[in-house]
Amino acid sequence: MRKKTLYSLRSPYRESMDIIGFQFGQGEKAMCVVGAMRGNEVQQMYVCSQLVSRLKDLESEGLISDNCEIMIIPSANYYSMNIGKRFWTMDNTDINRMFPGYDLGETTQRIAAGIFESVKGYKYGVQLASFYQQGDFLPHVKLMETGFTDHELMKYFGLPFAFIRKPRPYDTTTLNYNWQIWETQAFSLYTNATDNIDEPSAKLAVDAILRFMSANGVIKTKIPGGYITEMLDEKSLVQIHSPVAGIYKSFVKTGDEFRKGDVLCEITDPLDGSVIRQITAPTDGIVFFRYNRPLEFEKTVLYKIIPFRR
Amino acid sequence: MIEEVAKAGLSVNENIVIKKNRYVGSDNKEPSGKRVCIVTGIHGDELEGQYVCAKLANVLQNNLALLNGTVDIYPALNPLGIDSITRGIPLFDLDMNRIFPGSTEGTMAECLSADIISDISGADICIDIHSSNIYLREIPQVRINEITANELIPYAKMLGCDFIWVHASATVLESTLAYSLNSIGTKTLVVEMGVGMRITCEYGDRLTEGILNLLKNLGMWKGECKPVKEPIISADRAVEFVNSGAAGIFIPTAKHWSHVKCGDAVGSVIDPVTGNVEEYVTSPCDGIIFTLREFPIVYGGSLIARILGGETNA
Numbered sequence: 001m002r003k004k005t006l007y008s009l010r011s012p013y014r015e016s017m018d019i020i021g022f023q024f025g026q027g028e029k030a031m032c033v034v035g036a037m038r039g040n041e042v043q044q045m046y047v048c049s050q051l052v053s054r055l056k057d058l059e060s061e062g063l064i065s066d067n068c069e070i071m072i073i074p075s076a077n078y079y080s081m082n083i084g085k086r087f088w089t090m091d092n093t094d095i096n097r098m099f100p101g102y103d104l105g106e107t108t109q110r111i112a113a114g115i116f117e118s119v120k121g122y123k124y125g126v127q128l129a130s131f132y133q134q135g136d137f138l139p140h141v142k143l144m145e146t147g148f149t150d151h152e153l154m155k156y157f158g159l160p161f162a163f164i165r166k167p168r169p170y171d172t173t174t175l176n177y178n179w180q181i182w183e184t185q186a187f188s189l190y191t192n193a194t195d196n197i198d199e200p201s202a203k204l205a206v207d208a209i210l211r212f213m214s215a216n217g218v219i220k221t222k223i224p225g226g227y228i229t230e231m232l233d234e235k236s237l238v239q240i241h242s243p244v245a246g247i248y249k250s251f252v253k254t255g256d257e258f259r260k261g262d263v264l265c266e267i268t269d270p271l272d273g274s275v276i277r278q279i280t281a282p283t284d285g286i287v288f289f290r291y292n293r294p295l296e297f298e299k300t301v302l303y304k305i306i307p308f309r310r
Numbered sequence: 311m312i313e314e315v316a317k318a319g320l321s322v323n324e325n326i327v328i329k330k331n332r333y334v335g336s337d338n339k340e341p342s343g344k345r346v347c348i349v350t351g352i353h354g355d356e357l358e359g360q361y362v363c364a365k366l367a368n369v370l371q372n373n374l375a376l377l378n379g380t381v382d383i384y385p386a387l388n389p390l391g392i393d394s395i396t397r398g399i400p401l402f403d404l405d406m407n408r409i410f411p412g413s414t415e416g417t418m419a420e421c422l423s424a425d426i427i428s429d430i431s432g433a434d435i436c437i438d439i440h441s442s443n444i445y446l447r448e449i450p451q452v453r454i455n456e457i458t459a460n461e462l463i464p465y466a467k468m469l470g471c472d473f474i475w476v477h478a479s480a481t482v483l484e485s486t487l488a489y490s491l492n493s494i495g496t497k498t499l500v501v502e503m504g505v506g507m508r509i510t511c512e513y514g515d516r517l518t519e520g521i522l523n524l525l526k527n528l529g530m531w532k533g534e535c536k537p538v539k540e541p542i543i544s545a546d547r548a549v550e551f552v553n554s555g556a557a558g559i560f561i562p563t564a565k566h567w568s569h570v571k572c573g574d575a576v577g578s579v580i581d582p583v584t585g586n587v588e589e590y591v592t593s594p595c596d597g598i599i600f601t602l603r604e605f606p607i608v609y610g611g612s613l614i615a616r617i618l619g620g621e622t623n624a
Contacts, residue, residue: 010610012557012582090609091445092397097482104553107611132403133417169484170408239415245319270322297326298319299418 001056006073007114009107017079019111021118024055027067030218032122032184033209034073034115034175037096038087039080043193044128047205048074054206055219063220070218071122076115097170099178116178124153124216125179126209129188133301135291138254139201141208142188142234144171146180151231153185156215157208158226161288161306165234192254232306238283240303242267244276248296256287257308264303270295284308315384316425318418328422330384330429331363333370335377335530344379344530347430348521350439351384352407352487354391354398358504359439361514366521369533376533381525382433387426387487395507397443408482410490427490434528435465436498437521438488444506445605446613449567450513452541453500455479458492463543466499468527470520470538472567473600473618476545505604542598547620550595554579554608556588564593564615566602576615579608595619 002023009017035041035048052072058064075081079089087094093108100120101113119125131137140161141154154162171177179186189208191201211223242248246267252258258281267277279302289304296302316328330347348366350359363385370381386392390400399406402419409416412423430436442448451473452466459476466474483489491498501517504510523538525531554560562577564570570593579589591614593599601616608614 010557012559012607012609086403090607090612091443105551105611106553106613107609110611134401169481170404172481241415245321247321295321297321297418299421301417 001052001059006118007111009079009111011079014079019073019076019115022052022055022072022074024059024070024072025064025068027069029122030065030068030070031124031126031213031216032071032073032119033126033128034076034119035128036075036081037077037127037175038094038130039077039083039085040195041075041128041130042081042195043191043197043202044130045075045081046197047128047191047202047209048072050202050206051209054210058219058221065217065220068218070213071119073115073119076111096175097173099173099175100182112175116175119175119179120182120184122184124212124218125176125184125186126212127176127179127186127188128205129176129190130194131190133289133291134293135289135301136192136254137190138286138288139191139204139208140189140288141229142190144174144176144180144186144188146177148180148183149185149187153212153216154187154231155229156212157187157189157229158211158223159189159204159208159229160227162229162231163234164231236307237288238285238305238307239301240264240279240282240305242279242296242298242300242302245296245298246270246276247294248291248300248302250290250302252287252290254287254290258285258287260284267296281305315429316422318422326390326418326422328384328387328389328426330382331367333367333374333377333381333383335379336374344528345382345433346379346521346525346528346530347382347384347433347436348439349384349387349426349430349436349487351386351388351392352438353405353440353443353506354388354394354396355444355506356397356441357392357507357509358441358514360385360392361509361511362439362517362521365514365518369518369522373533376531377525378532379528379530381530382430384426384430397506407487408485410485410487411494423487426487427494430491431494431496433496435524436488436491436496437469437501437524438498439501439503439517441504441508442502442506442601445603447505447566447602447604448502449473449600450501450503450516451475451600453477453502455483455489455492458497459545462492462497462499465497465524467541468520468524468538469499469501470516470523471501471503471541472539474541474543475549475600476543542618544618547597547618548595550593550597550617550619551613552576552591552594552615552617553610554589554591554612554614555610557609558582558588559606560591560603560608560612560614561606562602564599564602566599569596569598570617571596577603591615593617
């Protein structure tokens with residue numbers, strides 16, 4: 001294992017922010033994994049740290065494949081992490097909206113450029129992502145459809161679900177999108193936590209990434225377990241919005257199956273406790289996403305459902 | 311007349327309400343039927359437009375007899391942001407000006423955005439007023455995507471701004487309010503001026519006069535208008551960006567909207583601990599400074615200035 005400083009940024013008032021990468025193996029750039037780019041992506045950093053630990057063991061056992069180099073970057077933004085901010089400390093910009101970066105541009109463009117210089121050129125790339133909507137997901141892998149990356153590769157992670165998503169304009173400045181433009185087969189991997197560490201889903205993610213490496217000949221060991229992945233278009237998810245605002249009590253959690261007409265949650269008046277609305281399932285399905293805060297607005301996306309075909 | 315454009319329930323006993331103030335000309339004999347929309351406050355830390363909306367509302371309500379057609383004023387597209395000094399929509403990760411045209415099937419913010427687009431759609435002209443952010447001070451300027459430049463520059467010239475910046479197209483900007491409206495045929499101009507979290511009355515007065523001038527040119531205003539100045543147009547001139555190479559505090563020496571020669575001092579970056587000058591920031595070209603850093607703390611990469619190259623007569 002080689003620990004390298006990939007990019008260093010000087011602050012007027014703090015110690016320098018050194019973005020650290022861990023390299024394993026030698027040879028062609030085979031696989032790169034990027035963890036936290038936002039200050040609250042604790043789970044994403046944790047998954048990478050566990051991956052570093054596992055790869056260290058595999059390397060000592062000679063199980064990194066010949067002519068394969070692996071890079072893991074656990075945190076690209078610990079400055080924000082250390083002060084409890086999601087986005088960049090000073091100007092609140094999002095590093096993951098600055099790719100491919102610009103080395104003569106603004107601060108977060110420079111950070112993105114520094115990261116991108118180190119991560120481009122790998123055959124496979126995985127970003128441990130978090131989502132802009134607050135809630136829990138079933139662990140899954142997602143491909144932003146650019147026409148470059150092979151969809152079928154997603155199955156090698158062995159996660160229950162894999163999604164294909166058509167990029168929106170604001171996606172074009174993300175790492176995942178630009179990785180693909182620079183010809184890396186790139187995927188976003190979501191566990192079911194961000195601000196907190198969820199051990200079972202972190203282990204699932206570590207195993208999924210190692211399984212992908214194994215299937216693609218990057219490491220010389222088998223990772224047991226895994227699912228037969230169901231590939232879905234993101235558009236096939238059924239979204240359930242809240243028709244009213246209030247306190248949200250969910251009766252289901254991610255992964256639960258339900259029948260059409262089952263009560264999924266109820267919304268109560270935050271001041272007098274009366275039940276304002278019960279929300280029932282519009283179809284048979286599985287809870288893929290569940291909003292996870294007690295207070296919700298009108299039109300909040302409370303659930304995303306994978307319709308169940310019986 | 312105050313009207314609701316979009317509304318959604320907040321968690322506890324409150325709604326988010328996006329409002330507009332509609333002024334309809336009292337001359338019913340020859341209504342022009344035209345409609346102009348003045349919108350601002352997409353970013354909650356940009357307040358220059360508040361003054362313009364208030365000033366324009368005052369002029370119109372006291373002179374309705376001079377108005378033909380309809381003027382809709384939307385002072386706060388992101389009312390929760392303005393109220394909480396938050397650039398974005400509180401509790402929402404994405405920049406509101408990156409989610410247009412919105413979606414009635416999306417999140418609350420996307421639903422509100424869709425309602426806003428629907429309400430403005432069909433106007434003859436929309437003016438979207440921004441005020442940079444807390445870091446940079448901008449001279450009054452109209453920003454136009456190059457793909458709509460030919461159509462919009464004649465209207466931009468009427469607004470009394472110093473400068474029209476025709477910028478390159480970028481995919482990420484396709485989700486702005488202006489792009490979304492222009493793409494459905496509602497001509498929309500973006501004005502940037504001043505600095506975040508402040509009001510610069512001089513700029514606001516000038517833009518208010520410019521809007522009245524635009525109304526007059528559209529045949530919607532029978533009142534007097536002061537002559538507006540001819541703006542500089544960026545076309546065929548390079549815009550140079552000056553970024554800090556060091557971390558520290560930036561102390562400007564050049565004045566905003568002043569001429570500089572290549573190599574002239576713009577300011578210096580000083581280490582606050584040692585007092586040493588870490589970097590002398592100089593102009594990379596002959597030109598005029600139309601953006602100048604306002605917030606003093608800088609990192610490597612912080613934008614210090616934008617300079618319009620080429621000969622000017624400001």
